[in-house]
Amino acid sequence: MRNIWTIARREIRLYFSSPIAYIVGLLIFLITGIYFVLTIYLSGQAAYTTGSATAPGPDLVIGLMVFLFLFAVPALSMRLMADEHRNGTLELLLTAPIREWELVIGKWLGSFLFVFIIIVITFIYPIVLNSLVTPGIDQGLMMANYLAITLVAAAFLAIGTAISSFFNNQFAAFFATLAVLFFLWVVIGWPAVVLQGSGGIFNYLSMSTHFSSMQTGTVALSDIVYYLSLTVLGLFLGTVAVEIRRWK
C-alpha cells in the first residue's frame, strides 16, 4: 500500500507541474463552463418569453464531461508507463523492492486522483444550479451522475494505464487509448442496435449503456460491477504488460 501511495504521490505532483495536465483541465472547465452558462441563459430566456420553462437537471454538464474525458483521459494517461519505458526509469523502479502491480496501481491512482480533483471542482455547477432553480435540484440524481462519471473516469484511466504499459511512445499510447475507448463507448453497442432483442450482450459490454442508465438516476449494482471490473481488468493487463517486458 505504501509503495502504491509513493508512486501515486509522484504522479500527482508531476501532473501539477506538466503543461498538458493544465491544458486538459483548462479545456474541460472552459467547455463545460460555457455550456453551463449558455444553457442557464437560454432556459432563463425561455422562461422570460414563455412565462415558464423546464430547469436544466443536475446531469447538465456530466454528459458533456464524459464526452470530453474520451479525449482527455488518453492525453493524461499516455505517458504514465510509456515514459518510464522510454527514459529507462522503469529499470530503476523494477530494481527497487516494489512489485509490478504496485507500480501499475500507483500510476493509475495518481492519474485518477488528478481527474477526481477535476470532477470535484465541477461540483460548482450543481451548487450554482441548486441556487437558481426552485425547489432546488434532485440530490439523488446528482449523486448518481457524479458516481457514474467517477466510475467511468476510473475505468477509462485503467484502460489508458494498461495501453501505456505496452508502448514506448506516448503518442502511440494516446491514439491506441482513444481508439479503444471509442470502441468500448460507441462501436461495441452497434450490434445491439442491429440485432435488436438478441444483442443484449453487446448492450452489456457497451460503456455508454451503463452510463446512460446511471445518468437517469438508476444505480444498479450491475453498472457498478461493470465499471469496477473494467478498472480491475485494465490494471491487471497493465501489470501483465510490465511483466512481459521483463521476461522478453
Next chain:
Amino acid sequence: MIRTTGLTKDYGARRAIDNLTFEANQGEVVGFLGPNGAGKTTTMRILAGYMPPTLGTAQIAGFDVVEESIEVRRRVGYLPETVPLYSDMTVFDYLKFMADLRHLPNGDEMVDNALEMVQMEQRADGYISNLSKGMRQRVGLAQALLHKPEVLILDEPTIGLDPAQVVEVRGIIREIGKERTVLLSTHILSEAQQLCDRVLIINKGRIVAEDTPENLQARLVGAERSILRIRGDAEELMPLISKINGVQDIKIRPDGAMEFQFAPGVDVRPEVAKTVVQSGFDLLELSPIGLSLEEIFLELTRDGAPTK
C-alpha cells in the same frame, strides 16, 4: 554474496549470456570486463532483479533473484549504465522518492548521507535536468548507495566522467568495497586493475578468463616471456642460459633469436644478461615479448578465442 550457476539468457534466438558461473564474496570488488555487447549489462540486470534468466540460477546474499526477487532488491544497490533519473525532480526529491520506495525509516538523513558520499550536498535543491553528465552519474551512484546495500552492482560507473570525477568515484568504490561486495563492469582495463580484487573477462556471453588483475597480467601480458638476441651462435649459448635457475621452456626461433620463459615473480633477466656478456657474446636485445594488457584483452575476446 553473489553466486551464479550456469546463468544463461536468450533474447529470442540470440544468446546474450551463456552458462556463466562465478562468485563474489563480501569485501571483494569484482570487475566485469568485456567489449560492448559481451553480456555484462544483461548479467547485471539479472543480478539486480530486473529480468529473470532463461536458464541457471543466481543468488544474492543467499536469496534467489527470481524466487525471492524483492529480498534481493532490498539488498542490492544498482547503478544502470544509462543512469535513468527523473529530470523533473530536484536531486533531493528524487533520492527521497527512492528512499520512500525502499521504506527507509530515516529517509532524509539517509539521503543526506548518500549526497555527502558523492559530494553533491551543494546541489541537493537543484533540478536534475540542469546537471552535467558527471553530476547525474553521481546522483545515480547516490541512489545506489542510499540504503547502504550489502551488494553494489555498478554498470560502467565512471563512463562520461571527467578525469577528476573518475578519481573521486573510484575512491568511493574502493572505500565501499572494503566492507561490501561490489560487482562493476568496465571496458577500461586500467580501471579494472586499480579497483578490482578479481577480474572476469567476458566475451560473447562467456567468461574467457578469471583471475586477480596481477595474475591475469602475469599470465597473459608476456612479461615473463622474453626474447634474447645476440651476435654469434645462439645454439652455443643455449646450454649456459638453460642452466640459470628459473629459466624454462627455452628455444631458438627460426630467426636465430632465443626465446625463454621464467617463473612468475623471478626476474632472471639480469642473470641472463650477465651470462651472455661473461661468455663473450655481444648482447643485442633482451626484452619481454608478447602482449600488452589491451592486446590480451583483444586476444581473449577475439572470435574463436579459447574459453578459460
